[in-house]
Amino acid sequence: MNQxxxxxxxxxxxxxxxxxxxxxxALIIGAALITSLQPLFFPIAGSAEAVQxxxxxxxxxxxxxxxxxxxxxxxxxxxxxxxxxxxxxxxxPPIGGNSTLELVWTAIPAVVVVILTIYxxxxxxxxxxxxxxxxxxxVVGARFAWTFSYELNQRNLPRDIQLSDLAPxxxxxxxxxxxxxxPQMATWVNQPVHALLxxxxxxxxxxIPGMRVKQDLLAGRTTYTRFTPIEAGVxxxxxxELCGSGHGAMAGQVVETVDADGNPVQNLTGxxxxxxxDEETYLREFFEPEAMxxxxxPEDPALLGRAVLDSGAYPCATCHVLGDLGWTxxxxxxxxxxxxxxxxxxxxxTAEEYLIESLRxxxxxxxxxxxxxMPQFNPDPSQTNYMPDSDLNAIVAYLLAQGTGE
Ligand code: CUA
Numbered sequence: 001m002n003q004x005x006x007x008x009x010x011x012x013x014x015x016x017x018x019x020x021x022x023x024x025x026a027l028i029i030g031a032a033l034i035t036s037l038q039p040l041f042f043p044i045a046g047s048a049e050a051v052q053x054x055x056x057x058x059x060x061x062x063x064x065x066x067x068x069x070x071x072x073x074x075x076x077x078x079x080x081x082x083x084x085x086x087x088x089x090x091x092x093p094p095i096g097g098n099s100t101l102e103l104v105w106t107a108i109p110a111v112v113v114v115i116l117t118i119y120x121x122x123x124x125x126x127x128x129x130x131x132x133x134x135x136x137x138x139v140v141g142a143r144f145a146w147t148f149s150y151e152l153n154q155r156n157l158p159r160d161i162q163l164s165d166l167a168p169x170x171x172x173x174x175x176x177x178x179x180x181x182x183p184q185m186a187t188w189v190n191q192p193v194h195a196l197l198x199x200x201x202x203x204x205x206x207x208i209p210g211m212r213v214k215q216d217l218l219a220g221r222t223t224y225t226r227f228t229p230i231e232a233g234v235x236x237x238x239x240x241e242l243c244g245s246g247h248g249a250m251a252g253q254v255v256e257t258v259d260a261d262g263n264p265v266q267n268l269t270g271x272x273x274x275x276x277x278d279e280e281t282y283l284r285e286f287f288e289p290e291a292m293x294x295x296x297x298p299e300d301p302a303l304l305g306r307a308v309l310d311s312g313a314y315p316c317a318t319c320h321v322l323g324d325l326g327w328t329x330x331x332x333x334x335x336x337x338x339x340x341x342x343x344x345x346x347x348x349x350t351a352e353e354y355l356i357e358s359l360r361x362x363x364x365x366x367x368x369x370x371x372x373x374m375p376q377f378n379p380d381p382s383q384t385n386y387m388p389d390s391d392l393n394a395i396v397a398y399l400l401a402q403g404t405g406e
Pocket of ligand 1: 141142143144203204205239240241242243244246247248250
């Protein structure tokens with residue numbers, strides 16, 4: 001009985017290094033296989049930062065994979081190797097402390113954590129560092145829409161426009177820097193973007209999965225994030241902070257509709273990041289047409305109001321239906337034909353007074369079935385949700401024309 005037992009024991013001892021090497025190789029191959037699955041569950045890496053974040057994630061997945069396979073492997077091995085024989089009711093052998101083992105299993109994780117800390121910190125510093133020739137885009141979050149603002153100044157006037165072509169007060173505004181509001185974020189490949197984030201109400205979180213950037217918007221503070229797109233395309237912008245009943249609508253959506261011939265069409269609604277292939281295309285297809293709208297606004301107040309609303313300067317589209325502008329929100333009342341209904345909504349108020357009150361003090365009159373969710377748009381620039389009288393009057397003129405056939 002003793003002979004084969006001691007023989008097999010010494011055989012195990014001599015084969016121990018081989019077993020350790022074999023297990024190590026198996027763990028490395030297994031963890032590498034797990035890591036190779038990463039692209040399956042990640043969106044396309046559209047920015048230089050995304051490549052760095054994915055590499056960091058790959059390293060963590062690899063180390064985590066080794067630990068996972070080691071722990072689960074030991075568990076399964078122990079279950080099989082040390083299970084009780086049939087009829088054996090005795091206790092297992094008492095096992096005491098093992099200082100060497102404890103030192104090893106404390107030291108290895110400590111080294112791993114230190115390495116990951118240094119590596120993650122260097123990726124973080126790379127992302128946050130100021131890049132040359134950054135494009136600054138102001139991102140405003142509001143319940144429940146994103147607005148992106150671009151500065152128009154003397155240096156980026158459209159090519160066929162000279163400063164002297166503009167009316168004197170417009171020249172002054174261009175010198176000070178005018179604002180182009182747009183419901184989408186736009187840039188081009190290899191252009192470093194510096195996004196300045198502010199909120200008009202509660203906290204939101206600005207997330208572009210394809211760029212691997214996610215940053216909270218904090219009430220009363222300006223936060224920022226940076227990324228450099230490397231792939232042209234259209235990327236979803238998402239709100240990642242539960243901010244109220246329209247939170248889900250603060251994400252770029254793909255809406256299926258049908259065209260005139262009954263063929264399915266995919267429409268993008270909500271907020272998206274559009275990355276043009278180069279600066280030339282960005283200027284031609286996005287910046288210059290939008291700059292022209294700001295430099296030469298329509299004189300008709302109703303057309304001006306339409307342009308203001310269409311620019312996304314105010315977060316109305318997410319919550320209201322308005323066929324003329326393609327709005328499909330259902331959180332607030334339908335605005336189709338509002339010009340007609342406003343006449344008789346509240347006795348003693350003209351349609352114009354009713355609409356002004358509905359923007360300046362939206363909770364004064366609530367349409368049956370809708371809660372007090374609409375933000376109040378204030379006349380004073382020092383307040384949140386600032387809406388100058390000029391914008392208010394233009395928007396009211398446009399809304400008054402809805403449904404009246406004008
Ligand atoms: Cu904004 Cu969720």
